Amino acid sequence: MNETLQTILNHRSIRKFTSEKLSTDQLHTIVGAAQQASTSSYVMAYSIIGITDPQLKEQLAEVSGQPYVKENGHLFVFCADLNRIYQQGSIEDQKQMETSIESTEQFIVTTVDTALAAQNAAIAAESLGLGVCYIGSLRNDISRVNDLLDLPQYVIPLFGLAVGYPAEQPEQKPRLPLEVVYHENTYQHNEKTEKQLQDFNQELTEYYQQRTNNKRVDTWTNQMLRKYTNPIRMDVSSFVRQKQLNKR
Template sequence: MNQVIETILNHRSIRKFKEEKLSSDQVQTIVEAAQQASSSSNVMAYSIIGVTDQSLKNELYGISGHSHVKNNGHLFVFCGDLHRIHQLAQDHPNKDIEENMESTEQFIVATVDAALAAQNAAIASESMGLGICYIGSLRNDINRLNELLKLPEHVIPLFGLAVGYPDQNPEIKPRLPLKAIYHENQYLPFSEQQAHITTYDNEMQNYYGSRSSNTKVDTWTDQMLRKYSKPTRMDVTPFIKSKNLNKR
């Protein structure tokens, strides 16, 4: 097994960081690694906002509620971004791009491009001995997040990535068995996945009961049923459409 695979398989979310900030060289390396991610048709339909202003971090903490949003070595916010393309078209009035730009397809392109770039950034960070944590809770108030970051039309904030020097060493959280995730040639009926999910529920129950902190009694099935029985962030849909994305 090579070092890259070892880094990937050793991933765990870090939610407590030392006070040391990342250097400008480290930030540049992480962003350059992100930029080398695959991109649909080389659109590169994303932007990355580095948050260094502590008062702004505190505002974002007010949205998220997670302390690692304000206490980290560096905070990146990944955005889906078609604003650049839209602006290029303003100088070419004979090019009508509105219908295409507002399509669900281009919304998917932007979100996938951003996610691929972020995962490159995460792996690069971890390979440098840093820890990372993705922060979807920034969408708890997506309109306020949009205002704070001063995002123009056709740019949407997707998630944060907190990076820093780890001040904890949590256990690696188990994942679903491969046979519940990997389907060959066609999608397997749920009945063929269910036994693997039951195995995973048992593994997760043991994990939560034996880990070094925040022990509890829970399973993956129970977590998912709780999560999806409570509508969450329902303001995201009208917000996305208000930015003239995912309208068609």
């Protein structure tokens, strides 16, 4: 197994970091790796905002409710960005571009581009011996994050990425069996799949009971049922439309 695969397969979320900040070289390496991610039609439809202002970090931590938003080596906010392209056109061009930019297709393009760039950044950081944690909870109050970062039309804050030197080494969380997520030719859902999910629920229950911190009794199925029977962040839909995206 090569070093790249070892880095990927060793991933775990780190939620406690030392106080050591990332160097300029590390930042440039991580962002440079993000920029080398695949991108639809060479659009590169994302922007990355590094948060260095302690007060701003504090405010973002208030939105998230997570202390590691403030306490890390560096905080990145990954934004879907079609504004950069829009600004390249004349007023006449912009009118013609609006139908495409405001479509669901281009909303998918920009969110996928952003996620690909972020995952490249995460793997690059981990290859440098750093830890990472994605922060979707910045969408707890997406309008406030938008205002704090002064984001223009056609730019949306999707998630954060906390990076730093790990102050913990948590156990690796199990993943769904390959057979459950990989299908050949057509979508497969049958009794075998249900049995594999039951086995995974048992594996996860054992993980939660044996791990060092936050022991509990739980299953993947119960987590998903709780999550999707209790809708959250429903304001994100209207916010996205207010930013003139995913409208058509």
